[in-house]
Amino acid sequence: MSRLAKFGRQIISALIGIPLLIIGIILIPLPGPGVLVSFLALLVLSWGFDWAHQYVEKCKDFFRNLYKEAKERADRFEEKHK
Numbered sequence: 001m002s003r004l005a006k007f008g009r010q011i012i013s014a015l016i017g018i019p020l021l022i023i024g025i026i027l028i029p030l031p032g033p034g035v036l037v038s039f040l041a042l043l044v045l046s047w048g049f050d051w052a053h054q055y056v057e058k059c060k061d062f063f064r065n066l067y068k069e070a071k072e073r074a075d076r077f078e079e080k081h082k
Helices: 003-027 034-046 050-080
Strands: none
16 A cells, blocks of 8 residues: 555544544443544544554454453353252
8 A cells, every 4th residue: 555545544543533432422421432433533544544443353252352352241141040
């Protein structure tokens, strides 16, 4: 990818991702999808920036582990209440 194309991708990613991230951070303490909006903002930013890609990978690992733990607890609860 040329330097100009990479720079253009970074500009577009920043113009969309940064306002979305700000909105997501504001929404976190309020009722609503603040965490989801923040994750989507990081996803948009990851298209142009390596640092954001690293955060996306960490978030994906966190959500995978959270899902795995919730599934294990649900299975244990189901076995206990049969």
